[in-house]
Amino acid sequence: MNQNIKCRNTLLASTVTSVAAIMAGCTPSTVPISPTPAPAKEPPVASRPAPPALPLVSGANDPRAYRTDAARHIYGKNAERIFHGQLPALLYAIGVLEVDVDGQGRITRLHWLRPPKHAPEVIAEIEKTVRQAAPFPTPVRMGRVTYTDTWLWDKSGRFQLDTLTEGQL
Secondary structure, eight states: OHHHHHHHHHHHHHHHHHHHHHHHHOOOOOSOSSSOOOOOOOOOGGGSOOOOOOOOEEOOSSHHHHHHHHHHHHHHHTGGGBOOSOBOSSOSEEEEEEEEEOTTSOEEEEEEEEOOTTOHHHHHHHHHHHHHHOSOOEETTTSSEEEEEEEEEOTTSOEEEGGGOOOBO
16 A cells, blocks of 8 residues: 555656646747748847947036046946056056047047157057047037147056056055
8 A cells, every 4th residue: 555655656747747848838929820930130239230329528627627537438438457456556658638628529630748659559540449439529609629638558458547546556
């Protein structure tokens, strides 16, 4: 008798397990039964075209205030290249760059006040970074602006701008 109960419990357990496994595979179907092809899947996020950027506007009244808007703009375009935290005591390069921005946020001129002459590759990379960040916020109150910022360049290739720096060790 004991063996019959044990056998019945084993059979019942295996039936419940089988039914549960079958039920787990069942989901409500929303796929049409007709032989129409399934709609195309959306491409992965990385391959989708970026939505058009909203126009950037700066309400700055003077070049010093605009410099903060421009620095934030550059940081936003280069988040993975920003040096986070305090910079080391010895930097690879320091450069002071003057940037002219027209009324539409386009770069019209780059002028080095203090180029890091020992690191021409940094000069080229900074100029490329600024040009690729265009268009800059439109200086609506000034019409056009010339602002200056200091680039603090680490040997890793990451940087901070003096306007938004977290300091040095």
